[in-house]
Amino acid sequence: MSQPLLSATGIAHSFDTELFSNVDLTLNSAQSIAIVGRSGSGKSTLLHIFSTFIKPDEGTVTLLNKDIYALKDEAVEAVRRFEIGIIFQFHYLFKGMSAMENIEVATMLSGSHIEDALLEKLEIKELMDQKIGELSGGQQQRVSIARVLSKKPRIIFADEPTGNLDKETAELVMDVLLDYVKETGAGLVLVTHDETMSSRCDTRYRLEDKVLREIE
Numbered sequence: 001m002s003q004p005l006l007s008a009t010g011i012a013h014s015f016d017t018e019l020f021s022n023v024d025l026t027l028n029s030a031q032s033i034a035i036v037g038r039s040g041s042g043k044s045t046l047l048h049i050f051s052t053f054i055k056p057d058e059g060t061v062t063l064l065n066k067d068i069y070a071l072k073d074e075a076v077e078a079v080r081r082f083e084i085g086i087i088f089q090f091h092y093l094f095k096g097m098s099a100m101e102n103i104e105v106a107t108m109l110s111g112s113h114i115e116d117a118l119l120e121k122l123e124i125k126e127l128m129d130q131k132i133g134e135l136s137g138g139q140q141q142r143v144s145i146a147r148v149l150s151k152k153p154r155i156i157f158a159d160e161p162t163g164n165l166d167k168e169t170a171e172l173v174m175d176v177l178l179d180y181v182k183e184t185g186a187g188l189v190l191v192t193h194d195e196t197m198s199s200r201c202d203t204r205y206r207l208e209d210k211v212l213r214e215i216e
Contacts, residue, residue, distance in 0.1 A: 003065055004028050005155050005187040008050060011059035019045055023059070023212045025205070027155065032181050032188040034198035036215075037207035043191040044159050046207065050189060051086055051157040052076050064154060082110055085153030087145055089160035093132045099139075100128040103147045110151040121176050122146050138169045145173060149180055156180070158190045162197055174200055 004026045012021035019042035027033055037043045048054040050061060052068050061068045064083055068076065080086075093102050103114055119125035122142040132140060141164065148156065156177065162170035174197055181188050192198050204215040 002029060004062075005031075005064060006050060006189070007062040009060050009062075011046070011049060011056045011061070013042070013045060013049060013054070013056045013058075015045075018210055020207060020210045020212060021058070025050070025212065027187040027189060029185045029187060030181055031203065032178060032190065032201040034190045034192060034201035034204045035207055035212070036192060036195065036198045036204065039193065041207045042210075043207050046212070047157055047159050047189060047191045051084060051155075052080060082151075083153060084155045084157060085148035085151055087148050087156065087158040087161045089163040093140055093144055093147075095132050098129055098131055099124065099135065099143045102132060102143060103128075103150055106147045107150050112150055112152050114146075114150050118146055118149055118176075121179070123172065138165050141165060142169070142173065145176065149176070152184070153186060155187045155189070158188065158192075160192055161190070162192065162194060170194070170197060 006027035008023060008025045011023035013019050023046065035043050035046065045054060049056045052063065055069045063079065066079065068079065107114055116125060119128065122145060124139060124142050124146060127135060127139055135143065145161065158177065162173050165173060177188055178200060180186060188201070190198065190201060198204050205212050206215055
């Protein structure tokens with residue numbers, strides 16, 4: 001059996017108070033995982049721990065066969081640039097640049113290229129010459145998702161990617177993400193408060209009362 005893409009063991013973390021402890025999670029190739037929970041439960045913090053941005057107080061995170069918090073900064077940067085993709089609820093695009101230029105920034109850094117088929121799936125191909133400030137919020141979010149997927153990440157970490165979208169656009173975004181996972185063998189970890197979106201993933205967890213439990 002192939003190695004998991006992500007293996008987290010005994011994860012615990014606190015800020016002012018303990019957020020969670022003894023969290024274990026495994027993500028395999030071509031698998032989608034959703035984590036749901038109320039606001040403030042620590043879902044986003046857990047995602048940031050899995051995706052190299054917050055070192056946990058306890059536990060280990062093995063990402064693509066690497067003990068991620070034992071690596072030097074340069075090695076972690078390489079993982080972020082070439083191996084993983086992060087989708088946020090807020091798009092963090094460059095406002096003065098066109099949609100195409102925003103996507104090109106990511107592909108230049110990762111050495112990949114932009115596929116017309118992806119732009120067509122996201123229904124943004126005709127928007128590529130427009131400045132980001134000229135696009136609607138939903139269009140901007142789809143550009144940001146194209147920017148991430150154009151890197152060809154092996155793992156996608158998505159933090160409320162459909163939180164600001166209408167139902168139809170949210171369904172379109174989930175279709176694209178899940179198709180990408182199926183077609184490439186990548187993995188998806190989705191944090192969301194939307195039970196409908198979470199139900200489309202292979203495996204679902206709930207973070208509640210400081211414990212992460214699989215939803216049967």
